[in-house]
Structure formats: structure tokens, C-alpha cells
Amino acid sequence: MAACLHCGLVAPEGEDFCCPGCEAAFALVKGLGLERYYARRKIDPHVRPMKPDAEGAPLDFAAHAKTDGAGINTLHLMVEGLHCAACVWLIETVLSRQAGVTWARLNMTTRRLVLKWQGEAQLAEALLATIAALGYRAVPYDPALLDAESRGRERELLRALAVAGFAAGNVMLLSVAVWAGHYQGMGSATRDLLHWLSALIALPAIVYAGVPFFRSALSALAAARVNMDVPISIAVVLAGGMSLLDTMQGREHAYFDSAVTLLFFLLIGRYLDQRARSKARGSAEHLLALRATALTVIDPSGAHRLLPPTQVTPGMKVFASPGERIAVDGTVVSGHSDVDAGLINGESAPLAVAPGARVFAGTLNLSAPIVIDVTAVGEDTLLAEIVRLVETAEQGRARYVALADRVARWYAPVVHTLALATFLGWMLVGDAPWRDAILYAIAVLVVTCPCALGLAVPVVQVVTSGRLLRRGILVKSGTALERLAEADTVVFDKTGTLTTGKLELVGTPAPRPDDLALAASLAAASTHPLARALVRAAPEAAVHSGVREVPGQGLEAGSIRLGNREWCGVADTDEDEGPEIWLSRPGKLPVRFGFSDTLRADADTVVGSLKECGFDVELLSGDRTGAVRIMAHKAGIENWLAQRTPAQKAERLALLAASGKKVVMIGDGMNDAPALAAAHVSLSPSSAADVSQNAADMVFQGDALAPVAEAVGMARRAKLIIHQNFALAFTYNVLSVPLAMAGMVTPLIAAIAMSASSLVVILNALRLNRGPAL
Amino acid sequence: MNTLLLLIPVSLIVGLVALGAFMWAMRSGQFDDLDGAANRILFDDDETPEQED
Numbered sequence: 001m002a003a004c005l006h007c008g009l010v011a012p013e014g015e016d017f018c019c020p021g022c023e024a025a026f027a028l029v030k031g032l033g034l035e036r037y038y039a040r041r042k043i044d045p046h047v048r049p050m051k052p053d054a055e056g057a058p059l060d061f062a063a064h065a066k067t068d069g070a071g072i073n074t075l076h077l078m079v080e081g082l083h084c085a086a087c088v089w090l091i092e093t094v095l096s097r098q099a100g101v102t103w104a105r106l107n108m109t110t111r112r113l114v115l116k117w118q119g120e121a122q123l124a125e126a127l128l129a130t131i132a133a134l135g136y137r138a139v140p141y142d143p144a145l146l147d148a149e150s151r152g153r154e155r156e157l158l159r160a161l162a163v164a165g166f167a168a169g170n171v172m173l174l175s176v177a178v179w180a181g182h183y184q185g186m187g188s189a190t191r192d193l194l195h196w197l198s199a200l201i202a203l204p205a206i207v208y209a210g211v212p213f214f215r216s217a218l219s220a221l222a223a224a225r226v227n228m229d230v231p232i233s234i235a236v237v238l239a240g241g242m243s244l245l246d247t248m249q250g251r252e253h254a255y256f257d258s259a260v261t262l263l264f265f266l267l268i269g270r271y272l273d274q275r276a277r278s279k280a281r282g283s284a285e286h287l288l289a290l291r292a293t294a295l296t297v298i299d300p301s302g303a304h305r306l307l308p309p310t311q312v313t314p315g316m317k318v319f320a321s322p323g324e325r326i327a328v329d330g331t332v333v334s335g336h337s338d339v340d341a342g343l344i345n346g347e348s349a350p351l352a353v354a355p356g357a358r359v360f361a362g363t364l365n366l367s368a369p370i371v372i373d374v375t376a377v378g379e380d381t382l383l384a385e386i387v388r389l390v391e392t393a394e395q396g397r398a399r400y401v402a403l404a405d406r407v408a409r410w411y412a413p414v415v416h417t418l419a420l421a422t423f424l425g426w427m428l429v430g431d432a433p434w435r436d437a438i439l440y441a442i443a444v445l446v447v448t449c450p451c452a453l454g455l456a457v458p459v460v461q462v463v464t465s466g467r468l469l470r471r472g473i474l475v476k477s478g479t480a481l482e483r484l485a486e487a488d489t490v491v492f493d494k495t496g497t498l499t500t501g502k503l504e505l506v507g508t509p510a511p512r513p514d515d516l517a518l519a520a521s522l523a524a525a526s527t528h529p530l531a532r533a534l535v536r537a538a539p540e541a542a543v544h545s546g547v548r549e550v551p552g553q554g555l556e557a558g559s560i561r562l563g564n565r566e567w568c569g570v571a572d573t574d575e576d577e578g579p580e581i582w583l584s585r586p587g588k589l590p591v592r593f594g595f596s597d598t599l600r601a602d603a604d605t606v607v608g609s610l611k612e613c614g615f616d617v618e619l620l621s622g623d624r625t626g627a628v629r630i631m632a633h634k635a636g637i638e639n640w641l642a643q644r645t646p647a648q649k650a651e652r653l654a655l656l657a658a659s660g661k662k663v664v665m666i667g668d669g670m671n672d673a674p675a676l677a678a679a680h681v682s683l684s685p686s687s688a689a690d691v692s693q694n695a696a697d698m699v700f701q702g703d704a705l706a707p708v709a710e711a712v713g714m715a716r717r718a719k720l721i722i723h724q725n726f727a728l729a730f731t732y733n734v735l736s737v738p739l740a741m742a743g744m745v746t747p748l749i750a751a752i753a754m755s756a757s758s759l760v761v762i763l764n765a766l767r768l769n770r771g772p773a774l
Numbered sequence: 775m776n777t778l779l780l781l782i783p784v785s786l787i788v789g790l791v792a793l794g795a796f797m798w799a800m801r802s803g804q805f806d807d808l809d810g811a812a813n814r815i816l817f818d819d820d821e822t823p824e825q826e827d
Contacts, residue, residue, distance in 0.1 A: 040817070084813075085809070085810065085812075085813030085814070085816070085817070086817070088810055088813070088814070089813075089814070089817040106810070107806060107807040107810060108807055108809040108810030108813070109806070109807050109808055109809050109810065110806070110807070155800065158800060159797065159800070162793060162796050162797065162800075163793065166789055166790070166792070166793045169789070170785070170786060170789055173785070174782075190778070193778075197782060197786075201786070
């Protein structure tokens with residue numbers, strides 16, 4: 001079996017390339033003297049192969065370009081199909097070599113390309129045609145629409161973190177000198193100098209780096225609530241203020257170091273949390289960008305013109321070329337083609353469409369150009385409806401309160417009351433000077449400062465997510481593990497989740513080898529998913545000569561036909577036996593090739609082990625009843641529901657939730673996205689649609705389902721450790737708070753006790769790295 | 775004591791320079807593409823036209 005020199009896909013025996021597009025791309029790269037690319041690149045099997053689209057979708061690049069005063073055009077694009085750093089180099093070099101291009105820079109992390117060129121904006125089409133010819137897809141986007149807010153927050157936190165880190169390091173350095181001085185008899189002038197220097201560093205840093213906490217505390221207070229940021233803010237401000245007063249009066253102790261290090265450690269946690277969230281949003285941005293493409297509209301006069309989606313209205317005729325994602329809902333007016341509707345219904349077999357058929361936004365036109373009579377655009381499409389369902393369902397989930405926050409809800413008021421009681425008690429009962437009374441109150445705030453408590457949950461989450469990540473499971477949401485540990489019901493989607501989502505040839509009876517070889521030789525000329533599956537079943541077949549593709553019907557080579565039932569002259573029956581192709585030859589009976597999705601290899605063992613763990617397992621699919629029944633039986637699932645629309649799936653989840661079940665939903669299609677968002681906790685495979693990955697709490701890689709069982713096992717262990725950590729932290733507080741209230745805790749003792757309790761909690765969490773996952 | 779008066783400001787200035795460098799790096803987008811830059815250096819290419827900032 002030969003691999004295509006350009007895209008690495010299977011090429012016909014004796015040929016270097018799988019298709020003319022790849023041959024042209026290879027010639028283009030060679031012509032530019034860049035063939036080193038092929039030696040350097042590393043093909044990533046998870047990325048779309050670099051097979052050039054036979055006929056590129058007409059995108060209006062020029063309309064997205066911005067021209068500045070000096071005649072420089074700038075265009076922002078998202079590039080699909082990047083495999084490795086060599087691809088970045090190839091794209092940048094190919095673009096830079098073209099006349100007029102002044103700047104071509106591709107960000108490998110975000111897959112975003114910035115292209116600048118001199119001259120007319122219309123040049124964009126020609127420039128980007130070369131990228132398309134190489135097999136990459138570039139989609140223009142508006143940088144102002146994306147990511148402005150979350151990136152702003154992330155940067156603010158990072159700046160605050162840098163300032164706090166700088167201050168913490170330097171103040172600590174000075175503090176060590178002061179502490180050492182206590183035992184070596186440092187003069188009071190030197191000590192005051194060091195205190196003043198600490199104040200000089202710490203106070204501006206507190207003002208700057210404390211802003212995220214102060215803001216959150218103030219907005220909580222404004223809403224007459226108390227959150228964890230309130231005691232943090234009070235402790236930091238009081239500690240800073242009191243230390244300044246002590247420094248002015250030349251006293252022995254100052255607490256600048258505790259205030260600044262507290263801020264520093266808390267900021268680390270905040271920043272990591274923000275990073276995780278904005279990463280999860282990345283895929284949604286990608287989807288937004290896809291909507292930014294232009295549509296080809298056919299005027300009543302027959303002329304074609306490009307329009308942005310916002311200007312397309314129902315009643316217009318829209319042209320969709322093969323390979324183009326359809327951007328409107330509508331009815332096919334002319335043309336026969338196949339449409340991949342996986343994004344909407346989650347099924348892997350393409351649907352044949354003919355005039356009169358309904359097509360939906362988000363589906364992919366596969367084999368031939370079609371003209372669509374627009375019935376809905378933008379917010380009115382089924383696609384937008386599904387996205388709305390996801391958003392509504394997600395709002396419901398946002399109400400889930402993490403365990404740490406639930407603890408904080410009553411912990412914060414208790415801490416305030418204790419500190420206030422300490423102050424009043426020392427002032428009124430103990431007759432202490434007000435300065436000492438405040439100092440003891442601060443000691444209570446610092447000692448109870450939720451260090452161990454604040455670490456109890458996050459450390460466990462970081463350790464657990466880290467271990468799961470090494471096993472190919474990405475935990476996206478902070479509370480996902482907590483929710484997973486509570487779950488008692490598992491609901492699977494069928495296609496792409498319980499099954500691999502790839503169509504495989506299933507023969508009953510098995511087709512004769514020479515029939516299969518002949519069919520595969522015809523199929524090799526097509527990119528249709530069923531044809532590709534046929535070629536996979538017989539990869540050694542040589543490409544038949546003179547094959548002609550009849551869109552929406554099949555393939556033809558002389559009098560041999562490979563295609564749908566009708567076209568091959570077979571009588572239609574009522575039985576729906578799933579996706580199929582027929583082969584007809586003169587003088588012989590037509591041969592049927594049936595296809596079916598296959599179960600993931602370990603599906604039944606995973607279902608079995610989940611049942612053993614006490615889960616109710618259910619199958620919820622949009623597919624036909626017969627196919628669902630067979631798969632459910634094979635996987636050992638008794639409860640199954642078939643032919644459910646996206647909204648019905650979400651309803652089923654709501655019904656389960658209403659009956660008190662905590663449901664884990666596992667799905668991959670866009671049609672599962674509302675259900676994923678509605679579930680108590682959700683997982684999706686990394687092969688899932690962007691929207692689904694976005695809606696899911698965890699994403700797992702690989703062809704096996706075992707990660708699901710593993711994630712459940714780890715979540716339950718993590719819950720146990722979190723409870724242990726809380727117990728440890730409370731023990732520490734119960735011991736230290738009375739001492740602090742009695743005024744017996746000096747800063748040194750407080751520092752040692754605080755670090756010791758934090759260390760114990762961290763060490764306990766590290767135990768999660770060892771032991772079995774289940 | 776005299777050494778302190780000299781060394782503390784020196785260490786602070788060094789620290790501030792590092793902080794300033796970090797802030798500059800962040801503002802100028804040095805952390806935007808962490809994967810690409812590491813590999814970019816491996817692909818030496820003399821023929822790229824002058825790239826503006």
C-alpha cells in the first residue's frame with residue numbers, strides 16, 4: 001500500500017499521489033524549492049489530512065481585509081490543517097515569496113495567521129489560493145470580535161501575579177534579615193530601615209496586585225453577600241495598614257511579608273483557573289470564525305455575487321459548491337449531491353439530496369454543486385437553535401456551587417465574627433491597648449486565612465487533572481470532578497461515542513473478493529465517505545480507468561455502475577438496512593455492499609464495569625430504531641431510546657434530573673451538545689464536534705471508552721481525598737484559632753503552623769498520583 | 775551598614791528591571807505563541823523578504 005507523497009493518505013498502487021490535487025501541491029512546493037518540507041514534517045493523525053479541496057469554497061477574502069493609509073492590507077485568518085512546525089514554516093515561506101507580501105506570520109498555538117500585503121485588497125484571493133492548493137483551509141475572522149474580554153482578564157491577572165511575585169521575593173529577603181537580626185541583636189535603626197524598605201515595596205504591590213480581590217470583594221458586599229475575597233481583602237489591607245503604622249512608630253514586628261505572599265499564592269490559583277477557562281473557549285471562537293464566511297448568492301438574472309451572511313434574506317438563492325459548509329437553512333432547488341449532516345444529527349453516513357430536499361446550516365455539501373432556496377438565516381437556523389439550547393442548558397449548570405464555595409459561604413462569616421470577637425474581647429474584657437487588640441484580630445484572620453482550606457480542593461483537582469491529562473483526558477471545568485463523583489447514571493450517545501463513528505464494510509453474505517476488488521477500484525476515484533470505506537476494505541485495488549462521478553448517484557466506468565440502489569436498477573424496498581452501495585454490471589446480478597458503524601472495542605467491558613460500580617446505563621440516539629437496538633444489545637445496555645432530536649435528548653436529561661438522578665452524559669455530535677450541557681456532568685471524545693467539546697466538562701482522546709471508567713474512578717478517589725483534606729484543615733483551625741484569639745500566636749508561630757498545615761494537605765493530595773485509577 | 779545601603783537598592787533595581795522586562799514581553803506578545811517560536815529557529819531561511827514589525 002503506497003502513501004501519497006503530499007498528503008500521506010493511501011495512494012493507488014504504483015502511483016505517487018492519491019489525487020491530481022496532491023500532485024499539483026507537490027509540484028508547487030517543489031517549484032519553490034521547498035521540498036525539504038516533506039522531510040521535516042510530522043503528520044498528526046488527528047488533524048485533517050492535507051488533501052487539497054477539489055474545488056475551493058468561494059470565500060470573499062478581500063472583504064475582510066483592512067487597508068491602512070500606506071496601502072498595506074491586513075487580513076486575519078484561522079488556518080485549518082496544521083500538522084507541525086514545518087507546516088507553519090511552509091505557509092509563511094510560500095506566502096512571503098509572493099509579490100507584494102510584506103508580512104506573513106502564523107501563530108502555531110492559536111492557528112491564526114496575520115497576512116499583510118501591498119497593493120490591491122483583491123490580491124488576497126490569489127495569495128490564499130496557493131495555501132488552499134497546498135491543502136490548508138484559511139478562514140478570515142475579525143480579531144476585534146474574538147477573545148477581547150477574556151484575554152484582558154488573563155493579562156491583568158498575569159501582571160498582578162508578576163508584581164506580587166516581585167514584591168513577595170524582595171520583601172521575603174528583607175524579612176529573613178529582620179528575623180535573623182532578632183537573634184543576632186540587630187540595631188533598631190537597621191531594623192527600621194529594612195521595615196521602611198519593605199513598606200516601600202509591599203504597599204504599592206498590595207494596591208496593584210490586590211485589585212482583582214478588592215473588586216470581587218466590593219461587588220460581593222454591594223450585593224449584600226460575603227465571599228472568600230472579603231476576608232482575604234480585609235486581612236491584606238489590615239496587615240498592610242497595621243504594619244505601616246508599626247513601622248512609623250519603630251516597633252519590632254511588621255507583617256508586610258505575610259500580606260504580599262498571601263496575595264502571590266492566591267493569584268497563582270486565580271491565574272491557573274482563568275487559563276483553564278479561556279482554553280475551553282478556544283474552540284467556540286473557531287466556530288464563530290466559520291460563520292464569518294461569505295455566501296454565493298444567485299441573482300434572479302443568474303449572476304453570481306458574494307454576500308456576507310448578514311445580508312442574505314429568506315427567498316434568495318444560494319449556491320453551495322462541493323466541500324463547502326452550507327450556511328443557511330433551505331430547500332434544494334437544483335442539483336444532486338450528498339450532504340454530511342453529522343453536525344446536526346450526529347450520524348456518519350451522508351444523506352443524498354435532490355431538488356425539494358431540506359438542508360440545514362452547518363451541514364457539509366460533499367459531491368456536487370447545489371442551489372438552495374433560503375428559508376432561514378443566522379439566528380433562525382436550526383444550527384443557531386442548537387447553540388441556543390446549549391447556552392440555556394449551561395446557565396442551569398452555572399448554578400452548581402462547588403464544594404469549596406459552599407464551605408466558604410459559612411466559613412467567611414465565621415472568620416469575621418471570630419476576628420471581631422477577638423478584637424472586642426481584648427478591648428472590653430481584656431483591657432488591652434487597641435493596637436494589641438487589632439493585632440490579635442489580624443492574627444486570627446491570618447491564621448484562619450484559608451490557606452489549607454483554599455488548598456484542600458484545588459491541589460486535589462490539579463493532581464487529579466494532571467494524572468488524567470497524562471492518560472489523555474482533559475478536565476475542562478473546575479467542578480467537573482466533584483460532579484462526576486456524585487453521578488449515578490450514565491447516558492451514552494451511539495454514533496461516534498459508543499461506536500467509532502467510522503463506517504465499515506459489513507457483509508451478510510460477505511461479498512466475493514473479485515466483486516469487492518472491482519467495486520473498490522471504482523470507489524478509489526471518489527472522496528465520498530462510503531467509497532472511502534469501500535477502499536479501506538480492499539486497499540490493494542488499483543484505480544479503474546475512465547471513472548466518471550455522477551453527483552448524487554454514484555460512479556460509472558463504461559457500463560459498470562457503482563452507486564445508489566435506484567441508479568443500479570435495483571427495486572426499492574421498504575426495509576431500511578442502513579447505508580449501502582450497489583455494484584451493477586451488464587449480464588450479472590447487482591451486488592450489495594452494506595456498511596455499518598462498529599462498536600468501540602472495549603465498549604461492552606466499560607459498560608459492564610460502570611454497571612458494577614452501581615451506575616444505571618442508558619443509550620440515547622438520534623439514529624434509527626433498528627440500528628440502535630442492535631448496538632445497545634451488543635454493548636449490553638438494556639435501556640435505550642432511538643430517533644431523538646437534540647431538543648428531545650435535552651428533555652430526557654431534564655426528566656432524569658427531575659427524578660433525582662445525577663447524570664453523566666457522554667456524546668460527540670452537535671445534536672448531543674444541548675444534552676451535554678443539560679447533564680449533571682458530561683464527557684465527549686476528542687473526535688467530537690467543536691460545539692460538543694465546548695459543552696462537555698471533559699474531553700478524552702483515543703479509540704477506547706476506558707477513559708470514561710477511569711475518570712469516574714479518579715473522581716471518586718479525589719472526592720475522598722478532598723474530604724480528608726477538609727478534615728485536616730479543620731483540625732488545624734480548631735487548634736490554632738483559640739491560640740490566636742488568646743493572643744498567643746506570634747508571627748513566626750503562625751507562619752510555621754500555616755506552612756505545616758498546607759504541606760500536609762498537599763502531601764495528602766499527592767497520594768492520588770499513585771494507586772489504581774479504579 | 776554601608777554595604778546594605780548600596781546592595782539593597784542594587785538588588786531592587788535588578789529585580790525591577792526583570793519585572794519591567796516581563797511586562798514588556800507580555801505587552802509585545804512574546805507569550806502568544808509558545809510552540810511556534812521554539813520550532814521557527816530550526817527552519818533557517820535566508821530568502822524571506824524583510825519583515826516589518
